[in-house]
Amino acid sequence: MPELPEVETIRRDIEPFVKNKAIKAVREYKAKRVLRGLGAKGLEKAIKGKTIERVERRGKYLIFKLDSGGCLLIHLGMTGKVLKVPDRFVKVEFKLNNGKSFYFSDIRMFGRVQYFDHYPVLKLGPEPLADDFTAERFGEMLRRRKANIKNLLLDQKLLAGVGNIYASEALYLSGISPKRKATSLTKTEIFKLHKAIRRVLSEGIRHRGTTISDYQDASGKSGGYQHRLRVYGRSGEACPKCRSAIKRIVIGQRSTFYCPKCQK
DNA sequence: ACCTAAACCTGGGCGC
DNA sequence: TGCGCCCAGGTTTAGG
Numbered sequence: 001m002p003e004l005p006e007v008e009t010i011r012r013d014i015e016p017f018v019k020n021k022a023i024k025a026v027r028e029y030k031a032k033r034v035l036r037g038l039g040a041k042g043l044e045k046a047i048k049g050k051t052i053e054r055v056e057r058r059g060k061y062l063i064f065k066l067d068s069g070g071c072l073l074i075h076l077g078m079t080g081k082v083l084k085v086p087d088r089f090v091k092v093e094f095k096l097n098n099g100k101s102f103y104f105s106d107i108r109m110f111g112r113v114q115y116f117d118h119y120p121v122l123k124l125g126p127e128p129l130a131d132d133f134t135a136e137r138f139g140e141m142l143r144r145r146k147a148n149i150k151n152l153l154l155d156q157k158l159l160a161g162v163g164n165i166y167a168s169e170a171l172y173l174s175g176i177s178p179k180r181k182a183t184s185l186t187k188t189e190i191f192k193l194h195k196a197i198r199r200v201l202s203e204g205i206r207h208r209g210t211t212i213s214d215y216q217d218a219s220g221k222s223g224g225y226q227h228r229l230r231v232y233g234r235s236g237e238a239c240p241k242c243r244s245a246i247k248r249i250v251i252g253q254r255s256t257f258y259c260p261k262c263q264k
Numbered sequence: 265a266c267c268t269a270a271a272c273c274t275g276g277g278c279g280c
Numbered sequence: 281t282g283c284g285c286c287c288a289g290g291t292t293t294a295g296g
Contacts, residue, residue: 001289075291076289077290078274078288078289079273079290108273108290110273110290145267156290163289163290165289211289213276213288213289252267253270255288268294268295269293269294269295269296270293271294272291278285280283
């Protein structure tokens with residue numbers, strides 16, 4: 001569920017809550033899948049007594065940096081949450097030395113919690129909001145790629161953080177059909193798409209993420225960007241620009257929303 | 265290297 | 281109330 005803006009919102013919420021606090025204990029609640037090989041025992045052994053220095057985000061990952069040099073890596077999958085207040089789907093509880101806890105909760109258990117004794121090497125493309133992600137670089141990345149642009153936007157190895165909602169939104173804003181092959185994009189279109197990606201992600205962050213069904217911030221509150229989505233989830237509704245009906249199609253097994261008239 | 269489809273899960277909403 | 285079906289902001293894996 002969560003894409004870059006949602007993960008970034010959680011990061012901003014949770015960092016002040018955990019910063020300079022030490023981890024006292026780890027509890028799990030049927031979290032075998034989420035914790036993979038490492039059980040709560042193993043994880044606790046690795047991080048107990050360690051202080052969280054900061055929380056970073058890379059793509060859709062949260063990285064809790066510990067004073068030992070180790071890192072706690074959390075990916076939220078589709079329904080994962082990092083919460084200051086538990087809900088009924090809590091899988092892992094992290095007890096802090098100030099008497100408080102933060103929680104990893106996940107309904108579908110596509111999310112994961114991992115430990116690295118060093119800064120994790122993540123196979124991710126550039127950060128779309130970073131200064132070094134330029135339109136020129138984006139164009140270079142897309143050169144000779146034969147897949148369609150919608151699928152490529154979801155490829156985390158190409159670009160880190162864009163997911164299904166923001167991909168549809170960015171393509172809409174740039175007037176590009178999600179069915180287009182990347183090779184067919186003109187320089188102008190790549191420039192527009194680059195700008196649109198950065199715009200929708202920034203707007204998403206500003207509005208504290210998009211809540212379609214599950215997403216919540218660290219306090220359990222919904223985001224606000226769902227009210228501002230232009231096409232995602234709006235099949236049959238009027239296109240904000242031309243008033244013709246927005247269509248839903250399936251590309252790469254994922255729902256894709258677009259305006260057939262505005263997006264060529 | 266690149267591209268695609270299937271698999272991994274649970275729960276909510278809908279029609280009957 | 282209940283059942284069956286569809287849907288879901290994600291990644292990994294296997295195969296072409």
